[in-house]
Amino acid sequence: MGVGPSAYREGKGQGELRRALRACRGAFLALAFVSAVINVLYLTGSVYMLEVYDRVLASRSVPTLVAISILAAALYGFQAALDVLRGRVLTRVGNAVDNGVSERVHDVIVRTPLRRRVGGDGLQPLRDLDQVRGFLASGGPTALFDLPWLPFYLGICFLFHFWIGMTALIGALVLIAVTILTDVMTRSPARETVSHGAVRFALAEQARRNAEALHALGMAGRIATRWSAANAAYLSSQTQAADVTSSFGALGKVLRMMLQSAVLGVGAYLVILQEASAGVIIAGSILSARALAPAELAIANWKGFVAARQSWRRLEELLESLPPQPALVALPAPGAAVSVETLGVAPPGSLALTLADVTFSLKAGQGLGVIGPSGAGKSTLARALVGVWAPVRGHVRLDGAALDQWTPDALGAHLGYLPQDVELLEGTIAENIARFRPDAPASAIIAAAKAADVHDLILRQPAGYDTRLGEGGIGLSAGQRQRIGLARALFGDPFLVVLDEPNSNLDAEGDAALTQAIAGVRRRGGVAIVIAHRPSALAAVDMALLLVDGTQRAFGPKEAILAKLVPPAQAAGAGAQIRLVSEGREGDDGQSRG
Numbered sequence: 256m257g258v259g260p261s262a263y264r265e266g267k268g269q270g271e272l273r274r275a276l277r278a279c280r281g282a283f284l285a286l287a288f289v290s291a292v293i294n295v296l297y298l299t300g301s302v303y304m305l306e307v308y309d310r311v312l313a314s315r316s317v318p319t320l321v322a323i324s325i326l327a328a329a330l331y332g333f334q335a336a337l338d339v340l341r342g343r344v345l346t347r348v349g350n351a352v353d354n355g356v357s358e359r360v361h362d363v364i365v366r367t368p369l370r371r372r373v374g375g376d377g378l379q380p381l382r383d384l385d386q387v388r389g390f391l392a393s394g395g396p397t398a399l400f401d402l403p404w405l406p407f408y409l410g411i412c413f414l415f416h417f418w419i420g421m422t423a424l425i426g427a428l429v430l431i432a433v434t435i436l437t438d439v440m441t442r443s444p445a446r447e448t449v450s451h452g453a454v455r456f457a458l459a460e461q462a463r464r465n466a467e468a469l470h471a472l473g474m475a476g477r478i479a480t481r482w483s484a485a486n487a488a489y490l491s492s493q494t495q496a497a498d499v500t501s502s503f504g505a506l507g508k509v510l511r512m513m514l515q516s517a518v519l520g521v522g523a524y525l526v527i528l529q530e531a532s533a534g535v536i537i538a539g540s541i542l543s544a545r546a547l548a549p550a551e552l553a554i555a556n557w558k559g560f561v562a563a564r565q566s567w568r569r570l571e572e573l574l575e576s577l578p579p580q581p582a583l584v585a586l587p588a589p590g591a592a593v594s595v596e597t598l599g600v601a602p603p604g605s606l607a608l609t610l611a612d613v614t615f616s617l618k619a620g621q622g623l624g625v626i627g628p629s630g631a632g633k634s635t636l637a638r639a640l641v642g643v644w645a646p647v648r649g650h651v652r653l654d655g656a657a658l659d660q661w662t663p664d665a666l667g668a669h670l671g672y673l674p675q676d677v678e679l680l681e682g683t684i685a686e687n688i689a690r691f692r693p694d695a696p697a698s699a700i701i702a703a704a705k706a707a708d709v710h711d712l713i714l715r716q717p718a719g720y721d722t723r724l725g726e727g728g729i730g731l732s733a734g735q736r737q738r739i740g741l742a743r744a745l746f747g748d749p750f751l752v753v754l755d756e757p758n759s760n761l762d763a764e765g766d767a768a769l770t771q772a773i774a775g776v777r778r779r780g781g782v783a784i785v786i787a788h789r790p791s792a793l794a795a796v797d798m799a800l801l802l803v804d805g806t807q808r809a810f811g812p813k814e815a816i817l818a819k820l821v822p823p824a825q826a827a828g829a830g831a832q833i834r835l836v837s838e839g840r841e842g843d844d845g846q847s848r849g
């Protein structure tokens with residue numbers, strides 16, 4: 256659970272990946288069986304050779320040669336079919352595991368930043384899942400399935416002759432030692448590759464998001480240099496892992512070939528001593544090479560195996576630390592009151608409270624303006640009010656029920672939230688307003704747009720409500736995004752609407768629309784909480800809360816609070832900053848006004 260606040264109730268998840276894999280138990284049994292058949296079929300070549308040497312050549316019989324050749328060809332064909340089948344089943348097992356947990360992995364990716372500080376680009380779990388699935392679908396597991404047959408082949412070698420068996424056994428032990436060495440030596444480079452990779456991705460993503468600033472300020476080259484350094488570190492750890500695998504892979508291959516010759520040599524010695532036939536030594540040599548082929552293949556695939564194993568562990572740990580949200584008893588829609596009790600909040604991954612001891616309550620139909628200087632904890636309060644950051648202390652309650660008594664999806668329907676840095680999602684304007692609810696009625700979308708007074712603005716877009724927005728809402732100005740974000744917050748008439756500096760990018764017309772929207776929420780019996788540093792946003796609220804340094808300095812009727820802060824002469828001015836006269840502090844953007 257990390258350091259993050261964990262007021263959310265969390266059940267215990269047990270090895271979700273393992274469960275997803277266990278769901279494929281049938282497939283694995285089938286694979287084991289198919290592998291068994293394939294491994295027996297691997298004997299085809301050796302048996303054929305043995306028969307040709309010992310029977311055909313001895314009897315000089317063409318019909319026998321033809322018969323056993325046809326038989327061998329059929330067996331080879333069968334083996335090929337089974338091998339293809341095995342590969343396809345493994346790919347599907349990988350897909351099944353992926354299907355079983357991909358939604359959970361996405362859930363975890365989205366929830367992690369609310370709980371702790373995330374390193375890299377935060378998408379590592381997705382890459383880990385790809386790694387696991389990729390490995391399952393690769394030749395790696397095939398080798399692992401063949402590995403248990405090594406003793407079987409060794410046994411057969413012993414049946415041919417004790418010394419042929421011994422030679423193969425020694426070869427096997429050497430190869431196993433090489434495998435273990437490969438494993439040990441690739442572990443840390445594999446881990447480093449992942450962490451350097453995440454840094455490299457995060458840097459590239461950050462540069463991409465800030466492309467405009469990078470170019471305008473001439474930072475592109477310097478940021479590219481920083482990225483190159485991260486990339487070089489990534490490449491070097493990757494090279495290290497690849498070097499280990501490729502050298503040991505080559506060593507494994509040569510060792511196997513050496514073994515084949517060694518068995519032949521030992522066999523020849525045995526023939527000289529008249530202890531074995533020529534057929535036996537050739538078949539034995541082929542067979543012992545066959546026995547060690549899976550070990551050789553395993554060494555060649557070991558890097559993928561180590562990476563997949565590490566990904567697996569990371570994913571298991573992560574999934575366990577953020578178990579699925581438990582199903583909670585469905586509560587009736589709230590409609591009476593919002594109350595905040597001795598609320599204390601710390602940002603994810605931090606232990607220091609940025610908001611402490613905030614207590615107030617609002618009844619249906621009330622509107623609250625939250626004011627205070629920059630860094631006072633206003634956005635922190637907004638996030639706690641909508642359940643984004645879990646409180647460290649105290650509660651936020653809707654009709655008496657703390658936010659964590661709702662499942663997030665159910666709660667979302669009762670909440671409207673406009674974040675300070677509003678970002679829309681890739682999709683149409685209508686989808687964005689409807690919060691991507693597939694069954695959203697057009698009337699509700701249009702009602703929300705009208706409540707935010709963006710209906711006309713949307714109709715002026717190239718395809719109206721069906722205008723597609725790019726990532727983050729590209730295609731709209733900041734003010735337009737903010738107003739569509741407002742419509743999204745109002746969609747579905749949620750009981751509690753929290754707007755974090757909703758007018759930061761608005762013009763006078765937008766200000767009027769905002770005032771109307773807030774009044775509308777109150778009129779229909781909702782509660783509106785508006786974070787503001789311009790009084791214009793406070794026109795439609797009746798209560799005010801002053802935050803300074805993360806603590807509540809004043810709460811009460813708006814007029815009473817504002818009277819303490821703003822000299823009466825300025826209170827009317829639309830662009831006036833809230834000046835904390837009593838505190839001697841200045842407004843949010845630092846522009847002081849005399």
Ligand SMILES: Nc1ncnc2c1ncn2[C@@H]1O[C@H](COP(=O)(O)OP(=O)(O)O)[C@@H](O)[C@H]1O
Pocket residue numbers: 602603605609627628629630631632633634635636
């Ligand atoms: N994600 C975060 N991680 C750590 N500290 C944060 C985070 N967000 C805000 N803070 C800190 O919390 C304090 C309050 O910030 P915030 O609530 O955004 O203030 P406001 O919205 O009033 O300007 C600030 O000191 C800020 O440094």
Ligand SMILES: [Mg+2]
Pocket residue numbers: 633634635675755
């Ligand atoms: Mg803020």
